[in-house]
Amino acid sequence: MVGIGAALIVFVALLLTVGAAQWVWAATGENDSTVPERVPFAGGAEPEFHAWNRFHIRYYAMALLFLAFDMEMVFMYPWAVVFVRQGLLALIEMLMFILILVVGMVYAWREKSFEWD
Amino acid sequence: MGLKARLVHLARTGEVPVFAVVGGGYRSAMHQLRHADGIRIVTSPRHASVLLIAGTFTEAATETVNRVHDQMAGPRVTVGWGHREPMLAPTRANPAGDTSEIAAVIRRQFHDVVTGAIQPEPPLLPDVDPVEWRGVGPYGHGGTGMTGGTPYGRPLALRAPDRDGLELDQVPVTIGPWFAGFPPGLALRVSLQGDVAQAVEVVTTSVVSSGPPGVFTRALHEPTPIRDLEMARARHHLEWMADTLLIAGADRLSLRADRLAETIQPGDVEHVTRLTAAARRSLLRLMTLRGVGVLSADIDMVGLGPVARAAGFSDDRRTPEPAYRDIGFQPVTHDVGDAWARFAQRAAEAAQAVDLAARAGSHRAFGSGEVEAPDGHHQAGETGPADRLTSMLDAVLPGMEWGDLVTTVQSLDIDMESVFFGRPPT
Structure with missing residues (x-):
């Protein structure tokens, strides 16, 4: 029964939010704009081409490296618990793990992935 | 007090957002207006309620100024400041006085238009789509195939090699003449690939005329x-x-x-x-x-x-x-x-x-x-230095990222009032 009650509360809250949004729209909204009014501002010029286009995300190599080291941090939390029990052995294992990642980073460095261009 | 009345009250008591189109003779005066009481100069007409047309222009400015006018969110009002023939748009007032006078005029017009004492201005340009596109093609998206249409009446980007040797989209965009990052009157047609300008062309239409001799x-x-x-x-x-x-x-x-x-x-x-x-x-x-x-x-x-x-x-x-x-x-x-x-x-x-x-x-x-x-x-x-600076832009700017391009154009200090490049003989 608790589950149904919670769902009801969420449903009513949603209804109220939608109702409030509708009321704000009706009270303030004007949607009778003309074509020139809808054109994006480009300093007074008219856009010739559609804005939809594909471009090169230049930070993607950096983003991938960030993800790799981010995941490494995730592994370090359970490792910290094991480290208390295992001591030196756990430390060596983690150093080996980091070393493998560092090799990857050195490779990326050599490939000039960190240069912003 | 209804919601709309509350909003009107808030708008009335705040600073007046003004988008300025600056022509001959008023660049210096605009700098003084920036720190006038109750006025905020904004960089996009979308944020503005008052369009300020200051100084002198050529006939060629009419279309772009009318477009900027229509891009302002309503209720809107247009004010001139020392604005002379050719008149680019109907103005509610057109004083030629100093900063405090124009600031007072702007505040009064804004107050009148948000409280409903005067009618907000209707759009100046006709309500027509650039190209008929709705309902064309199997999904009504303007053409055939996934990228074959002309949605909103505009073709999709061109393709060209980028600096990494990839074939990527290149969109030619005309920015200006009233873009706040450029000197007033300068319009550039920039071919953008992401945020890199691959080609730059100066639009050779002169829109500002020279002010009084300094x-x-x-x-x-x-x-x-x-x-x-x-x-x-x-x-x-x-x-x-x-x-x-x-x-x-x-x-x-x-x-x-x-x-x-x-x-x-x-x-x-x-x-x-x-x-x-x-x-x-x-x-x-x-x-x-x-x-x-x-x-x-x-x-x-x-x-x-x-x-x-x-x-x-x-x-x-x-x-x-x-x-x-x-x-x-x-x-x-x-x-x-x-x-x-x-x-x-x-x-x-x-x-x-x-x-x-x-x-x-x-x-x-x-x-x-x-x-x-x-x-x-x-x-x-x-011809003065501004002509030479303008004509070197298409060689200097390509290859720059957009932010650097704006910084570079600004750093050259181009005075479009004294540019004869593309101006009809007077």
């Missing part, structure tokens, strides 16, 4: 007091610094530069150096100006004033003038020639100008058909 124009034909020339130079450079600081996002420093430009007196070297030191301490230099917009060595910079001197050329028409020699004038130069060097150069020249003005006494200079204006060497009957 002190440097008069100095072409009559010997002029050095004090007047140098104070005008200091003001010009300080206003330019205000623009640069504004584009770099240093709003408070920018307002400070504008206030200083308005109040500066001969001998106020200390004020200028303190402002420059504050700009130096901010991250401006490191973040946006250093290494940006370096002009290559094969560009002929003789006569380009601070742009040439920032690149190390000790080229200044004041040097051979006997009057300037008498008060011990030596041109300042910087090296490197990037946007930061041009900022430091103009800051140093502004400080030097107020110092020269204090020591000038009754000395007069120039008058024989040439003059060293703040933007470089002007000669009677010849």
